[in-house]
Amino acid sequence: MHIKELLSYSAEQLREVTDIPQKEAMILLAHVLGCETSWILTHSHNEIKLDEHFFELLKRRVSHEPLEYILGKASFYGKEFNVDSRVLIPRPETEILVDKAVELARELPQNAHIVEIGCGSGIISIMLSLLLPDAKLTAVDISMDALNVSKQNAQKHGVDKNITFIESSYLDNVDGNIDMIVSNPPYIANAEPLGIGLSYEPSLALYGGSRGDEMLCHIVDLFQERKAKALACEMGYDQREPMRLYAQSKGLEIEFYKDLASLDRGFWIKEKK
Numbered sequence: 001m002h003i004k005e006l007l008s009y010s011a012e013q014l015r016e017v018t019d020i021p022q023k024e025a026m027i028l029l030a031h032v033l034g035c036e037t038s039w040i041l042t043h044s045h046n047e048i049k050l051d052e053h054f055f056e057l058l059k060r061r062v063s064h065e066p067l068e069y070i071l072g073k074a075s076f077y078g079k080e081f082n083v084d085s086r087v088l089i090p091r092p093e094t095e096i097l098v099d100k101a102v103e104l105a106r107e108l109p110q111n112a113h114i115v116e117i118g119c120g121s122g123i124i125s126i127m128l129s130l131l132l133p134d135a136k137l138t139a140v141d142i143s144m145d146a147l148n149v150s151k152q153n154a155q156k157h158g159v160d161k162n163i164t165f166i167e168s169s170y171l172d173n174v175d176g177n178i179d180m181i182v183s184n185p186p187y188i189a190n191a192e193p194l195g196i197g198l199s200y201e202p203s204l205a206l207y208g209g210s211r212g213d214e215m216l217c218h219i220v221d222l223f224q225e226r227k228a229k230a231l232a233c234e235m236g237y238d239q240r241e242p243m244r245l246y247a248q249s250k251g252l253e254i255e256f257y258k259d260l261a262s263l264d265r266g267f268w269i270k271e272k273k
């Protein structure tokens, strides 16, 4: 079979799964061949003999398994991170949370202690460690499986010595002073049906309680209890009003940010001076 024929067959299989079937077919083939997609484009008339592996991966993608799990990697903030079904796939909007956290951290002492609740693949803590090399980072997750992935990623990006990873529900196992809390917690309501793609991701990373904002509210409580100076969280597009009311009930001033689609996507709170 020619590469061109294989690509058009694969793209046809993927037509119902993705908006970019041709591109995904090429990415899968490049992954199996261990080459760049640009090589495939320039060699599309070459004959190719493939073993079952390519067709197994294609079948997984046809079943709506996310491409990132199939490839074992995802891109975030221009860097590559290892991912698998133990962790949430990094979302582009979470880059805005990283930027917001960096902005808040610039108002803190240089060696501030920043704690991330629910580190998953580690993307947030690792980026914060790279962008704020003097900060002291602690990354916690309730899932040991997720912590193993984040430790692997920290090693990959050379910051494993700068981040303390702790298995913990919220801040239960984190002692001492905390300057800033950062979190992209699960925030989907338990009863909300998930799309087929999301069903491959760990439910522990998605569901935030019967309303969906329970974890967010508890993190606001912890910000107050632990007397942190700043808090930055990602949230659902429809959680602005409940979070505004919750912060108000606690006497806190909350501010919100939007994502690139102009949807409400997160908030930050600073200590009252």
Ligand SMILES: C[S@@+](CC[C@H](N)C(=O)[O-])C[C@H]1O[C@@H](n2cnc3c(N)ncnc32)[C@H](O)[C@@H]1O
Residues within 6 Å of the ligand: 087, 088, 089, 090, 091, 094, 117, 118, 119, 120, 121, 122, 123, 124, 140, 141, 142, 143, 146, 168, 169, 170, 184, 185, 186, 187, 204, 205, 206
């Ligand atoms: C939405 S994912 C975010 C992962 C990663 N920070 C990101 O932005 O891609 C939420 C993470 O919170 C973790 N988690 C859920 N409940 C938790 C709890 N009570 N304490 C700490 N982590 C928790 C999950 O295991 C999951 O890794």
